[in-house]
Amino acid sequence: MNLTLDFTSYNFIFACGVFVLIYYLIPHKVKWIYLLLASACIYTLSSPVCALFLFATITVTYISGLLIERAKGKGARTLAMLLPLLFDISLLVYAKYTGFLLEIFSKITGSLSEGRAVAVIVPMGVSFYTFQSLAYILDVYKSKIKPEKNYFKFMLFISYFPQLIQGPISRFDDLSREIFKDHPFNAKEFAFGAQRVLFGYFKKMVIADRIGILVNTLTSDTETYHGGWFLILLIFYTIELYMDFSGGIDITIGLSRMLGIKVTENFLRPIFSVSVAKFWNRWHVTMGKWFRDYIYIPLGGSRVNLGKIIFNFFVVWLTTGIWHGAGYNYILWGLMNFAVIASSKLLDKPYAVVRKALKLEGKKWYRFVCCIRTWLLASLFFTMFAYGSLNNAVNAAKGLFAGGSLNMLSDGNIFTCGLTLRDYIVIGTGILLVFITECIEEHDAGNKPAAASDAVLNRIHTLPYPVRILIWLGLFIAVILLGAYGRGYNAASFIYNRF
Amino acid sequence: MKRFFKITFTILFVIAILFLLQRLLMPKYMTDIHEGAMIAEYYDSPKFHDVIFLGDCEVYETYSPCIMWENYGISSYVRGSSQQLIWQSYYLLEDTLKYETPKAVVLNVLAMRFAEPQNEAYNRMTLDGMPMSLTKLNSIKVSMTEDESVWEYIFPILRYHDRYASLSGEDVTYMFNKDSVTFAGYMPFAGIKPVGTLPAEKPLPDYTFGELPMEYLQKTADLCKANGIELILVKAPSVYPTWYDKWDAQIVDFSAQNGVSYVSLLQESDTIGIDMSVDTYDNGQHVNIYGAEKCSDYIGNILSKEFDIPDHRGEASYDEYWGPLCDEYHMTTEAMWDDWYAQNPDYSRE
Numbered sequence: 001m002n003l004t005l006d007f008t009s010y011n012f013i014f015a016c017g018v019f020v021l022i023y024y025l026i027p028h029k030v031k032w033i034y035l036l037l038a039s040a041c042i043y044t045l046s047s048p049v050c051a052l053f054l055f056a057t058i059t060v061t062y063i064s065g066l067l068i069e070r071a072k073g074k075g076a077r078t079l080a081m082l083l084p085l086l087f088d089i090s091l092l093v094y095a096k097y098t099g100f101l102l103e104i105f106s107k108i109t110g111s112l113s114e115g116r117a118v119a120v121i122v123p124m125g126v127s128f129y130t131f132q133s134l135a136y137i138l139d140v141y142k143s144k145i146k147p148e149k150n151y152f153k154f155m156l157f158i159s160y161f162p163q164l165i166q167g168p169i170s171r172f173d174d175l176s177r178e179i180f181k182d183h184p185f186n187a188k189e190f191a192f193g194a195q196r197v198l199f200g201y202f203k204k205m206v207i208a209d210r211i212g213i214l215v216n217t218l219t220s221d222t223e224t225y226h227g228g229w230f231l232i233l234l235i236f237y238t239i240e241l242y243m244d245f246s247g248g249i250d251i252t253i254g255l256s257r258m259l260g261i262k263v264t265e266n267f268l269r270p271i272f273s274v275s276v277a278k279f280w281n282r283w284h285v286t287m288g289k290w291f292r293d294y295i296y297i298p299l300g301g302s303r304v305n306l307g308k309i310i311f312n313f314f315v316v317w318l319t320t321g322i323w324h325g326a327g328y329n330y331i332l333w334g335l336m337n338f339a340v341i342a343s344s345k346l347l348d349k350p351y352a353v354v355r356k357a358l359k360l361e362g363k364k365w366y367r368f369v370c371c372i373r374t375w376l377l378a379s380l381f382f383t384m385f386a387y388g389s390l391n392n393a394v395n396a397a398k399g400l401f402a403g404g405s406l407n408m409l410s411d412g413n414i415f416t417c418g419l420t421l422r423d424y425i426v427i428g429t430g431i432l433l434v435f436i437t438e439c440i441e442e443h444d445a446g447n448k449p450a451a452a453s454d455a456v457l458n459r460i461h462t463l464p465y466p467v468r469i470l471i472w473l474g475l476f477i478a479v480i481l482l483g484a485y486g487r488g489y490n491a492a493s494f495i496y497n498r499f
Numbered sequence: 500m501k502r503f504f505k506i507t508f509t510i511l512f513v514i515a516i517l518f519l520l521q522r523l524l525m526p527k528y529m530t531d532i533h534e535g536a537m538i539a540e541y542y543d544s545p546k547f548h549d550v551i552f553l554g555d556c557e558v559y560e561t562y563s564p565c566i567m568w569e570n571y572g573i574s575s576y577v578r579g580s581s582q583q584l585i586w587q588s589y590y591l592l593e594d595t596l597k598y599e600t601p602k603a604v605v606l607n608v609l610a611m612r613f614a615e616p617q618n619e620a621y622n623r624m625t626l627d628g629m630p631m632s633l634t635k636l637n638s639i640k641v642s643m644t645e646d647e648s649v650w651e652y653i654f655p656i657l658r659y660h661d662r663y664a665s666l667s668g669e670d671v672t673y674m675f676n677k678d679s680v681t682f683a684g685y686m687p688f689a690g691i692k693p694v695g696t697l698p699a700e701k702p703l704p705d706y707t708f709g710e711l712p713m714e715y716l717q718k719t720a721d722l723c724k725a726n727g728i729e730l731i732l733v734k735a736p737s738v739y740p741t742w743y744d745k746w747d748a749q750i751v752d753f754s755a756q757n758g759v760s761y762v763s764l765l766q767e768s769d770t771i772g773i774d775m776s777v778d779t780y781d782n783g784q785h786v787n788i789y790g791a792e793k794c795s796d797y798i799g800n801i802l803s804k805e806f807d808i809p810d811h812r813g814e815a816s817y818d819e820y821w822g823p824l825c826d827e828y829h830m831t832t833e834a835m836w837d838d839w840y841a842q843n844p845d846y847s848r849e
Binding site for chain 1: 505509512513516517520619646647648650651656657658660661663664
């Protein structure tokens, strides 16, 4: 059986159905073992070679935890932390960045032919599970957590399959507490989890994968699709990424919830962010927290002089860019974010004066403008992901401001890129539905965005049973009928799987 | 208890909705591409066939059970489908044996040239019509091309989900009941397009049949043997695609080794009276009704005389079925020719 860790593959979906059923039929004591076997089985079947990388990271990290605890003296303790840390990072660098580093090396020395292909397998989710492992080592080192004594329980913490390939990057104390507690069947939690999974599939298969057809067309031929097309890409690619990533997170969190396991929220309606810095507090939350806790704060955080703060920002965004991928485009993307966040920090006081003078604080329209500005900036930066390089992006943007660059909207060319009018209607309706749910959640969240992820589910739960069933059945049928999957569509894996 | 009923009702309701949607979305093949409806049609026919024909278009366009009935009283059925691969023929036979055990199975060998799965659209036309069973799953498994999924065969709604945009009245009309598109599996084609210039015979690097078709040809012979069925291999008289002599020799060898018969209507074309200036509607690739009736008479004669396939004419249960079917067959084929000649005044019915 060709079982891959791909949420949208038929085998995964049907295997998960059977998996969840059996999960509630077995005694609590062995549930975690069952979870471990399932995780190991899915990952190994997906790629045995990649499983070796994962196994090595798990084993070294586990031993590190024990050695740190037993080490006597600061030097030994630091060594027990540092060596495994370097080992995990080395594996990540080897798997993910070998080709890129050789390319840089060849450009510097001229010793290798440019663009030489290096055949290194990139293990699925390597960035996610490596960062989870690094956090564990550092938390044990800082005595924030006790090391796990049971190797297999630790193995499950790292390899827990619903979150293995695209996060969230869970902390040991959070996830282990959830995984190893008792999980009696709770109908409401199960239903909420299933509903979240369904909504995740709606975002991914109906909206993101359909937009993906357009995005692939536009990015594969920038000679043809430039000028106004750049704007179309800018708008649609961010929406694709938004739906793709939040959809994947919904599936991860929903599936975990069906198992009785609460996983950290990782996507908190970034569309309502009023600044780029706040955008990254809401988009891939656990990644942002990881960089904050293990890079930004150890470097001094905000409790240093302004110059050092800016430097800290630089380090954080440079590493964030590199984390996303091996390529100059990712580094550039990180630096773009750095430039905006740093300048925003530098101009913080003048901005505050202007806001006060113009009485902008608390104005809804001003907040709305800030959200739009943030969204456009984030979208502009994401074009680095979409086009793969600055050159491509610049080429695509050529003629953007020329007259008639948006003629594709009036002359029908917009319908020649793989999407029909019907597709745009489906996308538009889907986006509207997601936007409405996010508005409700944001409204209920108030100042605590993480607390409102159930706002819509709770509201639907108060409706009469037949109405609830019709709502979810309607969404289920929408996924089945409108999903961009199967023959005729290029199956699109989750974009964040690549990071 | 109330909760149990609520959940059970909900599950049944969801299944019912999905079932209805699936019925609506699956192609019906009633007004176009009738070939897709042929396999399913067998299950509605009475199961009293002494001869079952298996194979690709060379079968369902060449052998007319009505002619064999009228001339020899043979009760037969053609389980043919477009580009039916040898392993699909094997599993169709396995499936047929669940309903009836014929005295003879006639298998066309043209598909021996395919060593591996070919085409999803043709797979669908053969496999979708079969009821779900282990036999069908096995057939799917061996027939799937690389980008196909077994789940899309088990739940066809996953394959046809995006047909919602192209649904027509046909999809509603034939949601539960379909019309018959064949005459006991035979699909008549009226029209004449004489053999003109055929593409030059391409030499092949290797004429040996693939392992997979050979394996399934052997399995077919073994299955027939195990059930006391005479297996008769045939090659239809089509002149294109090329049926190489070296292929033919392998079939001759196989039949000798396994004690099965091989009848090459291609080699016997002159004896049969096939005239490719009038008996083909597509440049010699397939025979038209004229050619099919000649071939049916020829094979019927062999089945009757050499394999002792009984004459059921005069038996009420058979007559009740075959009589009206054959009347309809003649009416239909006559009408088809009338239409064709009316549109092609250069040809005369003589």
